[in-house]
Amino acid sequence: MSLARRALSSFSERLADPASKVQSYISRSRDPYLNLSIEDHILRTSPPDSTVLFLYTNRPCVVIGRNQNPWSEVNLGILHAARQGKHAPMDTEPPAIGDVDIVRRRSGGGAVFHDEGNVNWSITCPRTQFTRDKHAEMVVRTLRKLGVDRARVNERHDIVLDQGLKRHVADPQDTHATAYTAHEGGPRPFKVSGSAYKLTRARALHHATTLLASPNLHIIPQYLRSPAKNFIQAKGVESVSSPVGNIGLDIDTFQERLQEEFAAMYDAGAKRLTVQTVGEEQLSIPDVKKGYEELMTDDWMWSQTPQFTLTLQPYAGVDMDINVHHGIIKAINAKGSRYGTDVLDKIRPALVGQRLQDVGDWHTFLRSRIHPWDDGFDILGHHLENLIPIPKLTKS
Amino acid sequence: MAARFAVARAAHQLSSSAARKPSAFACQRWQRPAAMMVVERRLFSGSAAVREKKYTEDHEWIEYSADGKTCTLGISEYAAKSLGDVVYVELPQVDLEISAGDAIGAVESVKSASDILTPVSGTVVEVNSTLEQKPGSLNKDPEGESWIAKLTVEGEPEGKMMSKEEYTAFTEEA
Numbered sequence: 001m002s003l004a005r006r007a008l009s010s011f012s013e014r015l016a017d018p019a020s021k022v023q024s025y026i027s028r029s030r031d032p033y034l035n036l037s038i039e040d041h042i043l044r045t046s047p048p049d050s051t052v053l054f055l056y057t058n059r060p061c062v063v064i065g066r067n068q069n070p071w072s073e074v075n076l077g078i079l080h081a082a083r084q085g086k087h088a089p090m091d092t093e094p095p096a097i098g099d100v101d102i103v104r105r106r107s108g109g110g111a112v113f114h115d116e117g118n119v120n121w122s123i124t125c126p127r128t129q130f131t132r133d134k135h136a137e138m139v140v141r142t143l144r145k146l147g148v149d150r151a152r153v154n155e156r157h158d159i160v161l162d163q164g165l166k167r168h169v170a171d172p173q174d175t176h177a178t179a180y181t182a183h184e185g186g187p188r189p190f191k192v193s194g195s196a197y198k199l200t201r202a203r204a205l206h207h208a209t210t211l212l213a214s215p216n217l218h219i220i221p222q223y224l225r226s227p228a229k230n231f232i233q234a235k236g237v238e239s240v241s242s243p244v245g246n247i248g249l250d251i252d253t254f255q256e257r258l259q260e261e262f263a264a265m266y267d268a269g270a271k272r273l274t275v276q277t278v279g280e281e282q283l284s285i286p287d288v289k290k291g292y293e294e295l296m297t298d299d300w301m302w303s304q305t306p307q308f309t310l311t312l313q314p315y316a317g318v319d320m321d322i323n324v325h326h327g328i329i330k331a332i333n334a335k336g337s338r339y340g341t342d343v344l345d346k347i348r349p350a351l352v353g354q355r356l357q358d359v360g361d362w363h364t365f366l367r368s369r370i371h372p373w374d375d376g377f378d379i380l381g382h383h384l385e386n387l388i389p390i391p392k393l394t395k396s
Numbered sequence: 397m398a399a400r401f402a403v404a405r406a407a408h409q410l411s412s413s414a415a416r417k418p419s420a421f422a423c424q425r426w427q428r429p430a431a432m433m434v435v436e437r438r439l440f441s442g443s444a445a446v447r448e449k450k451y452t453e454d455h456e457w458i459e460y461s462a463d464g465k466t467c468t469l470g471i472s473e474y475a476a477k478s479l480g481d482v483v484y485v486e487l488p489q490v491d492l493e494i495s496a497g498d499a500i501g502a503v504e505s506v507k508s509a510s511d512i513l514t515p516v517s518g519t520v521v522e523v524n525s526t527l528e529q530k531p532g533s534l535n536k537d538p539e540g541e542s543w544i545a546k547l548t549v550e551g552e553p554e555g556k557m558m559s560k561e562e563y564t565a566f567t568e569e570a
Binding site: 065066067106107108109110132156157195196197198199200201235236237306307326 | 453454483484486489502504505506507508509510511513528529
């Protein structure tokens, strides 16, 4: 008896227990790489017919979709602004914001900013019961019970707060419309929660952000606006940018009510659903540790980027296209006069075949590769460092 | 690298109407004599490979070449329909060695990432680069022009492989 109980006491074993049809977890860790890896472990090892809620909050980070280009989606140069001291201090008062991690998640979708005022909720459920709206609707019901009557699910499966004037009585059961829904041309709703999905044969993961009380709303656009956006032509998935807002609810209250709503939806209140806490100790699970380390590799962060072309004008009258495939510079082509050929003859051998993730700082890299050095190449280094920097990933 | 992150992909329930689509039966019938001839010749030479499209429970298909040494892999019409509009297809790299059950690529549609699994082991010899330029074409002809990859085959496929009829019944059950 006591042995049996102990056998099921580990997180992994309880998670995979076929009798656990409805499970609820919350993480005390603020590490985005860890939380995403615990979530992936849940997706891969929970029983095929189970439904699992997982709540977590990350330290400040930018999370991009699986098939996105970090250089065109994220202002990478300011992630470690405080540490590098290369860029002017940002308007971060109050409060000061330090290092911001960059993370490529395994699900699809666009780039989002996370911080301690944002709660991430994720639901893993059977593929046969999955729809893209089902659990966003669950969250909207929770929000409305907490008095947020402007909340609804929009056509992109995100949650928004309508900003229109109260016009009519809306059906409180309709999670896709509110009394404040404005007609086209009216005030744009604020996005407060963004959804993304990962599908496997038997299972579906829906995870989403929830901006409850972010102190950083005013600087989120600075992180999600890249200086390279107009110079990169990328395959893959482009973010759709939306005005964002805070819901303005207490984090603990929201989490508790969401856990209750989830329990009511799946457990029918038959027995009280216990919420289990997870954290750093889950790194002792080999599968979690493996996923955690993979998310922090340069291969996953940089070389997973879909092919793209960066167009530069480093020298007057020269248009230079740098073609990157699987994170490796495949070709450099240039149109233009004067500097054209002799400059290219030096640049091509230095750059073609190079993996971006191994470059480090562009100035140092170019100086080590181009001989004899001409100060004119500093301009190229400046452009590259500005547009496609490769910041070091946090190893925590 | 991507392959290691993957788990599986597929389609099942998203649109139950997709299951009822009559699908390419006519084409199937038209192909059969050729397929059977190959079978007969195979019986002679002792090979087990059959030149007919076979489907997995993960909604991929494979079709062997005439000599049985290579196969073409793709996703089923059912899968393509239920995924919705495809916005990106991640293809494997040529020369990649793969094991049955590996994710060899991924599809993104409507903010969802789904893996493409291979039921056979071998090596990637060719990928359909058109899909990198025009991912949406995967929705149009997933069992024809929009194949994913060609592989040299080592050994037998792993897991349940179904004929077109069996697969159609399988998707209707779900």
